[in-house]
Amino acid sequence: MTGQVAYSRGLGVANWLASAHPDPEQAKAEWGDPRKGHVALIPTGRIFDxxxxxxxxxxxxxxxxxxARVAAFLSALxxxxxxxxxxxxxxxxxxxxxxxxxxxxRADDAHRLVPGTTWLGVPEAARTARPGAFWVLAPRQYDDLCIPGYVDQLIRAGRRNLAKAAEIAREGCPQ
Structure with a gap:
């Protein structure tokens, strides 16, 4: 990908994410502010849940x-x-x-943030590493969203694995 195409794509993603904010320019300013950790507070339930x-x-x-392994797994799922x-x-x-x-x-370990009343800390599109909030997988384009059924599958698998580990621990068996 050429630098110009990458810049255009990144700008499109940033504009799309900023469009969820009541004042898109404020979101862009927050991304540029190191005192705010390059994170903008954006309300949920406007362009994504x-x-x-x-x-x-x-x-x-x-x-x-x-x-890196979490990112690879999530990218595939x-x-x-x-x-x-x-x-x-x-x-x-x-x-x-x-x-x-x-x-x-709606559980403590996995819940949809309440649309219209919850603000999400959204890192700038290029922030893909610690410290603080970062994109494990950044949006690739305008309107890029996770597939809900796959998110459900991930949650079920995680809960199942946690339950198995707890059962093994209760029985006193080595893992």
Whole structure:
């Protein structure tokens, strides 16, 4: 990809993400501000919904905590943008999904952020590493979102693996 094409694509993604903010220019300014960690607060439920999944569930599904291995696994499964919220005390992954999807997720370990009342810390499109919030998988283009059924599959697998590990621990068997 040439530099100009990459720049155009990145600008398109940034404009798309900023369009979710009531003042898109404010979102762009927040991305440029190192004091804000290059993260803009953007309301959910305007151009995408967000499913926030506890890191322990994602890591149990992946079978690893390494950032690169988690990214490779998620890239092969969910096919869309994922933010790792490493600033949060609960440390979670946020999956951007189509509006109206995933409303059934209401548990502590995986829940859809309430549209219209929740603001998500969205890193600038080029922020793909720690520290703080970063894109595990950045949007590739305008309207790029995760496939909801695959996000559901990931959550089920993580919960299943956590339950198996807890059962093994209760029985006192080595893993």
């Amino acid at each position: 967000t499913v926030r999944v506890a890191a322990k569930v994602v890591h149990a599904a992946v079978g690893d905590t390494d950032d 969910v096919d869309g943008p994922v933010i790792h919220d490493a600033y949060s005390a609960s440390i979670a992954y946020c999956f951007l999904v189509p509006l109206g999807s995933c409303a059934h997720h």
